Amino acid sequence: MSSPSTLAVISQSGESLSFFNNNTGELTGRLENLPAEPHDLAYDSPRNLLYVSHTYSHGHYFAHGSICNTISIIDATTKKVTDTIDLSPFGGPHGLSISPDNSILYATVETGFPTGGLVGIDLASRAVVKSIPCDGRAHWFTLTPDGKKAYTSNMTSPFVSVLDLEREQLAKKIPVTGSNQGAVSRDGRFAYFPTPSAQMKLEVPPTIEVVDTSTDEIVKTVPFDEGILAVHVTARRKILVAVYRLEEGASAAALKPRPGRLVVLDATSLERVGEVEVGKFPLALKSSPDGLTGYVANVFGGTVTVVDLAEMAVRRTIEVDTTPRADKAFHQGAHGMALI
Structure with missing residues (x-):
């Protein structure tokens, strides 16, 4: 497998998608004036979409x-932009991921069920072919x-929902005190969920x-010892862990982030093997196909930190969108990422 040549990054507040040379960090393209407000990003390699x-x-x-x-x-x-998919009657799509056989695009939705759930979109017909309630506001x-x-x-729900995608049903609830972006091990044996979610209960030990x-x-x-936004x-x-840090006096209503950390754990021992400082509120994580490079989207900082995972050193910091807009209450300048 050849190395990805391009890093694509969403700016949520900027309503744009930027493309960067993955070897140099140079900006190679920018698509502006996307519909409000873009969040997550998924790459469909067979179709190059x-x-x-x-x-x-x-x-x-x-607060939205x-x-x-x-x-x-x-x-x-x-x-x-070549087309759009209308998910009605479902709404609030956020997390995106493509099935291993590249046939279905899955998206969490916050409305359309009594609470939230997961929908599956056939990538050939672009029709919703699966809809699975999760009994929580899925994100x-x-x-x-x-x-x-x-x-x-489900962020504020006291459980992670386990969904059977073949039977299209909620299979189980795993009790947690709210949760952020989780991950599954490459062999499928274990899943990892950071808890609690930011702004839910800051007093609960993460x-x-x-x-x-x-x-x-x-x-x-x-x-x-500090909150976790993603693994x-x-x-x-x-295991890459996005750790956020807050200034003194921060509260659930006003997070006041300061530079965060990327912490790396060994997946077998779960012991720490390294860490580096990254930008404010590291929200999303990616890694290169060879596992040697990590990418951290710092949503409040408007940057992506590119990390050499072998040397545990910051290779470069890419500016995606660091200028707050006057018409936006929150500056969220780097969100979803994809390697092309």
Whole structure:
């Protein structure tokens, strides 16, 4: 597999998609004036298309405007929007992931069910062919490598939802104190969920809950001293952990972030093997196919930190969108990422 040549990054507040040379960090293209407000990003390699979720008219999970119901489709070569997918009656699409066989685009949705759930869009017909309620306001999710199960992180709900994608039903609830973006190990044996969610209960000690996917029971708890926004597993059996840090006097209403950290754990021992400082509020994580490079989207900083995972050193910091807009209450300048 050749190395990805391009890093694509969404600016939520900027309503844009930027393209960077993956070897140099140079800006190579920028698509502006996307529908408000783009959040997550997924790359469809066989079709060379990018899918962008539009969740709210403005704001974020805890404070936002009206719910959107659109996914934009972008040609990765021409860098132009070619079509949209209307998810009605479902709304609030956020997390995106493509099935292992590249046939279905999955998206969490916050409305259309009594609460929230997961929908599956056939990539040939672009029709919704699966709809699975999760009994919570789904925001993030992660798939097992075989494509048979999904786990939704419902942010403020006291559980992670286990969804059977073949039977299209809620299979189980795993008790947690709210949760952010989780991940599944490359062999599919374990799932990892950071808890609690930011702004839910800052006084609750943060942890990563380790779940045995054969039983969907928590088998280990890894304590942390600061909050966690996301975890991601690399091809080299390392767990990337996006840790956020707050200024003194921060509260659930006013987070006041300061530069965060990327912490790396060994996936077998769950011991720390390194860490580096990154930007403000590291929200999303990616890694290169060879597992040697990590990418951290710092949503309030408007940057992406590119990390050499072998040397545990920052290779470069890419500016995506660091200038707040006067018409936006929150500056969220780097969100979803994709490697092309």
